[in-house]
Amino acid sequence: MRTLVIGGSVFLGRAIVEEALRRGHEVTTFNRGxxxxxxxxxxxxxxxxxxxEDLARLAEGREWDAVVDVCGFVPRVVGDSVRALNGRAATYAFISSISACSGWPGSSPTDESTPRFDCAPDAGPEDGDYGVLKAGCERAVEQGFDGNALIIEPGLILGPHENVGRLPWWLTRIARGGKVLAPGDPEIAMQLIDARDIAAFTLSQAEAGTADRFFVSGVEGNATYRGLLQECRAVTGSDAEFVWVDDRFLLDREVQPWTELPVWAPRSPEFAGVWLPSSAKARAAGLTCRPVAETVRDTWAWLRDIPVERRSFGTARMSHGIDPDKEAEILAAWEGEASPAPA
Ligand SMILES: NC(=O)c1ccc[n+]([C@@H]2O[C@H](COP(=O)([O-])OP(=O)(O)OC[C@H]3O[C@@H](n4cnc5c(N)ncnc54)[C@H](OP(=O)(O)O)[C@@H]3O)[C@@H](O)[C@H]2O)c1
Incomplete structure (x- = not known):
């Protein structure tokens, strides 16, 4: 099989390239280097x-069975690559996001029938935020590509080479040890997925020539916050002591959910449905998910050799991790309230 990956050199795209090579695909990557x-x-x-001009040079004299577009964020730009590659490939797989669904993370479960944001297939960067534009990108592929349009909508992705910095931040913080601010309810059930499992599923669907749309997230409840943090402590061999601080206390002190304490989604209306998407359709079509413990172990195996000052805890779009002084202040305030000094 001949596979073109648009992107392919950082995280999910890299995992897709690695898996395609493992399967014996002839792989072309297209990126700026x-x-x-x-x-x-x-x-x-x-x-x-x-x-x-670069797209025309890519398409000139080449053909593929499948294109996997991992780095599309602007509908108009995705439309250009769709047009350039029409007739050059049988399948165009587009890596979108669950954020393309207008109902997520509302309080109802999300699946493939949940409406997507209303965004035109030729919209520009000024026409919406990340999720809105991803919905427009999906339409650019579905409406513009002559062959099979395969839309993959991942939930939260973790794994080795993660460039967003969520699990790398937790691993780094927990490896440092001491009292660690642990957010919210430790028993909330999450659904985390490893980039390598998305890679395998996407390529299997591309190999089969599937034209469809799938939510791709981990099995519901495959991790809890307590379990995730404990795995981080186990793999780093740290002496970290988790201090669980409730949602309200953190929100009152303006700790940002999701980013300042990565992956933390409080029990609040805004985040009510974060962990409610269903990947049942993808699982019925063959998605398998490795245990979260394996993801944490392999991410640490990759991260531990990178000097702390060279690790990245964010992207241009958002940075991750709480300032150590703010963490210490909150811990002191929480412990002061929990055990007031004797009168
Ligand atoms: N992380 C999550 O939790 C999550 C959840 C849902 C969906 N997603 C989606 O998953 C995807 C993750 O992507 P990734 O960063 O891991 O992919 P990746 O393919 O590993 O890395 C991004 C690639 O895009 C290339 N690129 C960027 N701008 C380019 C341009 N103008 N022209 C050509 N190539 C360009 C980069 O290379 P150069 O910069 O060298 O060109 C790099 O190879 C995204 O689509 C994201 O929306 C992520």
Missing amino acids: VSGQDLPGVEAVRGNRESP
């Missing part, structure tokens, strides 16, 4: 997806 390094064994075509 600035964010990461292509894996050995690929044909690396350098170019900017926003340049019509």
Whole structure:
């Protein structure tokens, strides 16, 4: 099978390339060569997806069975690559996001029938935020591609090489040890997925020539906050002591859910449905998910050799992690309230 990956050098795209090579695909990658390094064994075509000339040079004289577009964020730009690759590939797999669903993370469960944001397939970057634009990108593929349009909508992705910085931040913080501010209800059931499992599922669907749309998240309840943090402590061999601080206390002190304490989704209306999406359709179609413990172990195996000052805890869009002084202040305030000094 011949596979083109648009992107492919950082995290999820890298996992897709690695899995495609493992399966014996002939892999072409298309990126600018600035964010990461292509894996050995690929044909690396350098170019900017926003340049019509670069897209034409990519398409010239090449054909693929499947394109996997991992780095599409603007409908108009995705539409350009769809047009450039029409007739050059049988399947166009687009990595979207659960954020494309207008109902997420509302209080009802989300699945493939949940409406997507209303966004035109030729919208520009100014026409919406991340989730709105992802919905427009999906339409650019579904309406513009002549072959099979495969839309993959992942939930929260973890795993080795994570560039968003969520699990890397927790591993780094917990490895430092001492009292660690642990957010909210430790027993909330999450659903986490490893990039390598999304890679395998996407490529299996592309190999089968599927034209469909799938939510791809972990099995409901495959982790709790307590379980995730305990796994981090186990793999790092740390002496961390978790101090569980309730949602209200953190929100009152303006701790930002999801980012300042990564992956923390408080029990509040805004976050009520974060862990409610159903990936039942993808699982019925063959998605399998490794245990979260394996994801944590392998992420630490990759991260531990990177000096702390060179680790990245964020992207241009958002940074992750609480300032150590703020964490210490909150812990002191919480412990002061929990055990007031004797009168
Ligand atoms: N992390 C999550 O929890 C989560 C959840 C849901 C969905 N997602 C989606 O999953 C995907 C994750 O992507 P990733 O960063 O892991 O993918 P990746 O393919 O590993 O890395 C991004 C690639 O895009 C390339 N790129 C960026 N701008 C480019 C341009 N103008 N022209 C050509 N290539 C360009 C980069 O290379 P150069 O910069 O060198 O060009 C790099 O190879 C995204 O679509 C994201 O929306 C993520």
